[in-house]
Amino acid sequence: MSTFILRNVRPFGGDAVDIAVTDGLITEIGTGLSGEEVVDGGGHLVLPGLVDLHTHLREPGREDAETVRTGSQAAALGGFTCVHAMANTDPVADTAGVVEQVYRLGVEHGYCDVQPVGAVTVGLAGERLAELGAMATSAAGVRVFSDDGKCVSDAVLMRRALEYVKAFDGVIAQHAQEPRLTEGAQMNEGPLSGELGLTGWPAVAEEAIIARDVLLAEHVGSRLHVCHLSTRGSVEIVRWAKSRGIDVTAEVTPHHLLLTDDLVRSYDPIYKVNPPLRSPDDVQAVREGLADGTIDIVATDHAPHPMEDKECEWNVAAFGMLGLETALSVVQQTMVDTGAIGWERVAEAMSAAPARIGRVSGHGRPLAVGEPANLVVYDPTARRTVEAAASASLSRNTPYAGLELPGRVVATFLRGRATVLDGALFSEGALS
Numbered sequence: 001m002s003t004f005i006l007r008n009v010r011p012f013g014g015d016a017v018d019i020a021v022t023d024g025l026i027t028e029i030g031t032g033l034s035g036e037e038v039v040d041g042g043g044h045l046v047l048p049g050l051v052d053l054h055t056h057l058r059e060p061g062r063e064d065a066e067t068v069r070t071g072s073q074a075a076a077l078g079g080f081t082c083v084h085a086m087a088n089t090d091p092v093a094d095t096a097g098v099v100e101q102v103y104r105l106g107v108e109h110g111y112c113d114v115q116p117v118g119a120v121t122v123g124l125a126g127e128r129l130a131e132l133g134a135m136a137t138s139a140a141g142v143r144v145f146s147d148d149g150k151c152v153s154d155a156v157l158m159r160r161a162l163e164y165v166k167a168f169d170g171v172i173a174q175h176a177q178e179p180r181l182t183e184g185a186q187m188n189e190g191p192l193s194g195e196l197g198l199t200g201w202p203a204v205a206e207e208a209i210i211a212r213d214v215l216l217a218e219h220v221g222s223r224l225h226v227c228h229l230s231t232r233g234s235v236e237i238v239r240w241a242k243s244r245g246i247d248v249t250a251e252v253t254p255h256h257l258l259l260t261d262d263l264v265r266s267y268d269p270i271y272k273v274n275p276p277l278r279s280p281d282d283v284q285a286v287r288e289g290l291a292d293g294t295i296d297i298v299a300t301d302h303a304p305h306p307m308e309d310k311e312c313e314w315n316v317a318a319f320g321m322l323g324l325e326t327a328l329s330v331v332q333q334t335m336v337d338t339g340a341i342g343w344e345r346v347a348e349a350m351s352a353a354p355a356r357i358g359r360v361s362g363h364g365r366p367l368a369v370g371e372p373a374n375l376v377v378y379d380p381t382a383r384r385t386v387e388a389a390a391s392a393s394l395s396r397n398t399p400y401a402g403l404e405l406p407g408r409v410v411a412t413f414l415r416g417r418a419t420v421l422d423g424a425l426f427s428e429g430a431l432s
């Protein structure tokens with residue numbers, strides 16, 4: 001039996017306690033606990049390990065951008081104990097074989113649990129359904145299905161997918177982007193896209209798909225999840241859908257909580273992302289949506305790209321930005337330090353709710369005796385300047401480089417084993 005004491009930590013920022021961990025489980029929470037091994041929590045905040053419903057790990061196929069190993073290292077450094085790996089790999093994760101491969105790589109590396117997302121359609125081509133049932137019953141136990149990067153734009157296919165996954169309590173996570181309305185789109189459509197001469201990506205292209213899909217979900221009585229919602233209109237549609245009792249959940253990314261489309265003036269593709277950075281009014285609306293629960297979760301949409309795909313002309317650059325290592329800091333800055341939400345709600349939006357939506361067990365659980373010791377120790381009083389080169393990710397496309405952000409992940413524990421200690425990766429299990 002291995003026992004250690006995580007001494008002097010503040011659950012959700014409350015009073016300081018000690019947490020005793022034995023064989024990966026929380027066995028006691030109190031004060032003055034003693035044990036052979038002690039990890040000093042420094043009086044910092046402790047939250048349940050974070051869960052990301054939307055991560056691009058790029059393996060198989062683009063191991064030059066990220067691997068399961070490097071992406072899950074970045075996740076651990078960001079305080080995550082479980083990430084959902086998106087299906088837009090090469091080959092696409094549209095078979096039991098590919099999702100099992102990704103799942104096993106996560107287990108092998110051991111920095112966090114990697115829960116594969118299955119593609120909705122074969123090859124993300126939007127033409128016929130992938131083998132959803134086989135992926136659900138595989139060793140990977142897939143519950144989240146998404147063509148993310150592409151929209152399931154065919155209404156009949158979307159309806160069938162929603163109906164199909166009911167059998168195993170799955171959810172369709174939709175990348176809401178009407179393809180015809182966004183042909184060649186490069187940035188948020190507005191006065192600025194006209195001024196900069198870049199093709200616009202109008203809010204209505206997102207909102208039209210969300211409106212259609214909540215109605216489809218209602219019609220067939222299934223679960224819908226909306227990926228990276230980014231506009232005021234989208235928040236209003238989801239709010240309306242929830243008020244009707246439709247089983248819809250939604251996510252917002254850290255970058256849509258902080259950054260706005262005026263950054264595109266630089267023509268620096270570091271700010272090129274899908275959906276695009278929106279207006280200050282949209283940012284205000286997604287913050288309000290997250291605060292009032294219309295938006296259920298924060299998901300990173302960690303989208304690593306190699307230098308050659310980002311350091312080029314805007315029009316040919318890839319869409320996407322890193323997110324795992326900065327997510328908690330950005331949420332602190334935009335939502336906690338502004339007084340919009342407290343740490344309990346952060347834990348709900350970044351741990352409990354994503355675990356529930358993804359139907360993963362053992363994550364997103366309360367800080368309580370008998371629960372798995374998936375924990376993140378976080379110092380919200382620290383400040384740090386983001387350094388792209390310091391990232392554990394194989395890619396460098398963080399939009400926050402050089403920016404000072406609040407907070408620092410001090411330690412992350414996966415089932416009682418430290419994956420991060422003193423803010424650095426801890427791979428050899430002295431505490432395991």
Ligand SMILES: NC(=O)N[C@@H](CC(=O)O)C(=O)O
Pocket residue numbers: 056088148149150175272273274275301303304319320321
């Ligand atoms: N979110 C992004 O900007 N990029 C995603 C896919 C996508 O949604 O386009 C990626 O895989 O790089």
